[in-house]
Amino acid sequence: MKAPRVKMQEPRASFEEALALYNSGDVDMAISLLELVVEQDALHIEALITLGFSYWRRSRLSEAQEVLEKALAIQPTNVSGVRALGMVMYGMGRLERAKELLIRCVTIAPTQPQGWLTLGLVEQRLEALDKAEEHFKKALELDPNYAEAMNNLGTVHLARKNYGPARELFLRAISEKPKLTDAYRSLYKLLRELGSDQEALVVLMRAVRLDPKDGNAWNDLGNIYRDLSDTPRSIAAYRSAIAADPRHIDAKGNLSCVLANDGDYRGARQVCAEILEEYPNMMGVRVRRALTIPAIMESVEGIQESRETLDRELDELLDYKGTVTDPLGQIGVTNFYLAYHGLNDRALQKKQAETFLKVCPALHFEAPHIGKKRRPGKIRLGICSRHLAFHTIGILWSEMFANLSRDRFEITLFHTQPVVNRISQNLISRIDHEVRLPLELDQSQRVIAQQELDILYYPDLGMEPLTYFLAFARLAPTQCVTWGHPLTTGIPNIDYFVSSKKLEVPDAQSHYTEELVRLETLNTFYSRPEAHGNLTRASLGVGDDATLYMCPQTLFKFHPNFDHVIAGILEGDTKGELVLLEGTCAHHTTLIRERFNRSIPHVMSRIKIVPRLSHDGFLALVRMADVMLDPIHFGGGSTTIQALSFGTPVVTLPSEFLRGRISYACYSHMGVDRLVAKDADDYCRIAVECGRNPDLRRSLRSELADKSTVLFTNRKVIDECESFLESVFLKRGGA
Numbered sequence: 001m002k003a004p005r006v007k008m009q010e011p012r013a014s015f016e017e018a019l020a021l022y023n024s025g026d027v028d029m030a031i032s033l034l035e036l037v038v039e040q041d042a043l044h045i046e047a048l049i050t051l052g053f054s055y056w057r058r059s060r061l062s063e064a065q066e067v068l069e070k071a072l073a074i075q076p077t078n079v080s081g082v083r084a085l086g087m088v089m090y091g092m093g094r095l096e097r098a099k100e101l102l103i104r105c106v107t108i109a110p111t112q113p114q115g116w117l118t119l120g121l122v123e124q125r126l127e128a129l130d131k132a133e134e135h136f137k138k139a140l141e142l143d144p145n146y147a148e149a150m151n152n153l154g155t156v157h158l159a160r161k162n163y164g165p166a167r168e169l170f171l172r173a174i175s176e177k178p179k180l181t182d183a184y185r186s187l188y189k190l191l192r193e194l195g196s197d198q199e200a201l202v203v204l205m206r207a208v209r210l211d212p213k214d215g216n217a218w219n220d221l222g223n224i225y226r227d228l229s230d231t232p233r234s235i236a237a238y239r240s241a242i243a244a245d246p247r248h249i250d251a252k253g254n255l256s257c258v259l260a261n262d263g264d265y266r267g268a269r270q271v272c273a274e275i276l277e278e279y280p281n282m283m284g285v286r287v288r289r290a291l292t293i294p295a296i297m298e299s300v301e302g303i304q305e306s307r308e309t310l311d312r313e314l315d316e317l318l319d320y321k322g323t324v325t326d327p328l329g330q331i332g333v334t335n336f337y338l339a340y341h342g343l344n345d346r347a348l349q350k351k352q353a354e355t356f357l358k359v360c361p362a363l364h365f366e367a368p369h370i371g372k373k374r375r376p377g378k379i380r381l382g383i384c385s386r387h388l389a390f391h392t393i394g395i396l397w398s399e400m401f402a403n404l405s406r407d408r409f410e411i412t413l414f415h416t417q418p419v420v421n422r423i424s425q426n427l428i429s430r431i432d433h434e435v436r437l438p439l440e441l442d443q444s445q446r447v448i449a450q451q452e453l454d455i456l457y458y459p460d461l462g463m464e465p466l467t468y469f470l471a472f473a474r475l476a477p478t479q480c481v482t483w484g485h486p487l488t489t490g491i492p493n494i495d496y497f498v499s500s501k502k503l504e505v506p507d508a509q510s511h512y513t514e515e516l517v518r519l520e521t522l523n524t525f526y527s528r529p530e531a532h533g534n535l536t537r538a539s540l541g542v543g544d545d546a547t548l549y550m551c552p553q554t555l556f557k558f559h560p561n562f563d564h565v566i567a568g569i570l571e572g573d574t575k576g577e578l579v580l581l582e583g584t585c586a587h588h589t590t591l592i593r594e595r596f597n598r599s600i601p602h603v604m605s606r607i608k609i610v611p612r613l614s615h616d617g618f619l620a621l622v623r624m625a626d627v628m629l630d631p632i633h634f635g636g637g638s639t640t641i642q643a644l645s646f647g648t649p650v651v652t653l654p655s656e657f658l659r660g661r662i663s664y665a666c667y668s669h670m671g672v673d674r675l676v677a678k679d680a681d682d683y684c685r686i687a688v689e690c691g692r693n694p695d696l697r698r699s700l701r702s703e704l705a706d707k708s709t710v711l712f713t714n715r716k717v718i719d720e721c722e723s724f725l726e727s728v729f730l731k732r733g734g735a
Helices: 002-024 027-040 045-057 061-074 079-091 095-108 113-125 129-142 147-159 163-176 181-193 197-210 215-227 231-244 249-261 265-278 283-291 300-319 336-341 346-359 392-402 422-429 441-449 465-470 560-572 586-599 601-606 615-624 638-645 662-670 680-692 694-711 715-731
Strands: 379-384 409-415 433-436 455-458 478-482 496-500 515-519 547-550 576-581 607-610 627-629
Touching: 002 027, 002 045, 027 045, 045 061, 045 079, 061 079, 079 095, 079 113, 095 113, 113 129, 113 147, 129 147, 147 163, 147 181, 163 181, 181 197, 181 215, 197 215, 215 231, 215 249, 231 249, 231 586, 249 265, 249 283, 265 283, 283 300, 283 346, 300 336, 300 346, 300 560, 379 715, 392 422, 392 638, 392 715, 409 422, 409 441, 441 465, 455 715, 478 715, 515 715, 547 615, 547 680, 560 576, 560 586, 560 601, 560 627, 560 680, 576 601, 586 601, 586 607, 601 607, 615 638, 627 638, 627 680, 638 662, 638 694, 662 694, 680 694
Parallel strands: 379 409, 379 455, 409 433, 455 478, 478 496, 496 515, 547 576, 547 627, 576 607
Antiparallel strands: none
16 A cells, blocks of 8 residues: 555655746746656646646647646646636637637636636637727736736737827836736837837847746847847847747747848758748748748859749649738748849749739738729829838939829828838828838738728838738729839739839830839939048058949849959959948858859959948948949949939949849930940940049049939929829729
8 A cells, every 4th residue: 555655646746846847937847747747647637737838838739738638528627727728729729719718717717817818818819809808807806916917908908009008007017027028028019119129129138138938038039130130139039039949930930031131041941941840831931931042142053043942832832732821920021032133033923922822811802992982082192111211212212202292192101110210201291191000911901991092002012021912902993013122023913013114125014914114204203412421442441543443232232143244344454442332131241252252262352341331421432432333133223323423433234124224224314325334245344444544534423423413303203103193093993
């Protein structure tokens, strides 16, 4: 009889130790010990339920479900077990089953606030905010100091945009329970919505200091660093999230995105492969892996290989059975870098759009007013972009939209950024409405639909995921895009691609799935810039007697074919030195150096890659160049216009596609052709001739500064834009 007593006491002692580990936050050690306990005593209810909670905390939901169902088979009315299984069902997305269990939980124990709180979470996920609020308030009624209930009630207010009450509740929750990291994360989300990114960053850093094992807080920290373009810290935060919770799929997915953006193509795809090895049915990760393309191209052969991989994996996705419920959250990327290959992207873009429409039901949204008689009034024009601010897109197009007739158009700007700079503030002050979009796709679709637009204009589809995914919906009878990201979208619901005759070759319609609109003007209303910054050659590491060639473009524009053009120029001008700017991500700079060291090592000593500059510093750099080089295949836009305003000579070789013809279009409008090359050899000849001949440069500077006047504040751009918008409004049955 003694042996059984000893055997029964061992699990109890082990359970107490495991419970202490669980409560201290050492969940993994607790799991190991609890598994031994239930192996020895399969009827140990407390151990089974605690093990279920532990699995749940580590996102091991199937295992949690199995062990909790065993516990409830033994003791069906155990309120902790019922609540725990409800939480697991919630985590698995089985919301109706979760609701059923949690109603059972509060029926068994109506005075326990935890059940009411969890039931409120389920109702909130079901978008029943009134019921969720009722349940959270019930939990607080039962326990007025229940910090978790304060936090969750605050999230209801946050969803309703009641920022004041939400903030008060989050702060109360933190005051009541200073180590409740969920409350810090809620406060962080509120601050992000209000545009207080730096304050949000401080809140999250405090959260991870309080609980370094909170994978969700680390993941949020990675997100904010990513949005602040701090790639190294973003990567480190995501890796910390994964270290805290090796099954944190969101952190792994986000890590794959930021690695891809950083140029770590193989690392990004490897992370996706690791996720799919564990969760093979995660369709969003499959799509994200397919869209991962090298940021800095290693070689022409590498370009072809990446395109063939994309094409093959899109075919596989079209055949694969699976869906993505939240494309913004589960995919969260575009194939941005495809545009830099110098090839016709129409077929790949069309296939990609077909793939998204097949696997993402949420994209099949149509605004209720489509096909119905419109409300009377001015033409309701919506403009949707994240970048109509102090950004190339804002510089190129904000003034055009701001100058449209307010008598003929009712204009609404949809954006996702706080209004913090003069470009966005100026635009908003001169239009009718400004709407900051939620960061959820379905909510943004509904917000835009409520405006009952006649025309929706996207300046830059493909640069970021929210506007790209919005473009699949039919939110206005007419939807168009222009060349902020200069390639076709492939999206069936984008009707027109607005371009210019000078930007397109005769058969350019074959490059687009949209109807190509070729305006007479270069459709930007650009104000002539003023350079206030001061730079010296010495600050760039360039000698006084050197020819200063410059190519101040983002490094992912540097096609491998451009390397030998650079070498040809520096070989032809032995006094020539080329200045480039560091990449937007530090790793891009490393990758381009490595490529140059392979392809053109003999001129590397005369290529300077200098730190990125302020706007005034950048303009000063552009102004002081002897010769500016326009990258082949994807040239300058705003940078070229800025250079020409100062008279800086820009050598260009127009390509077959719009993205390589913007500098050429500028020269065509100016009536200048001597800096336009016929081929790569001619490009080198023109650049070297200009670089080695100071008298020629002086003459060109005077001519270019004078003739570039036609590129700035040209009223014909506004008139032509208005005429186009009115014509498509009438074509679609407007009245």
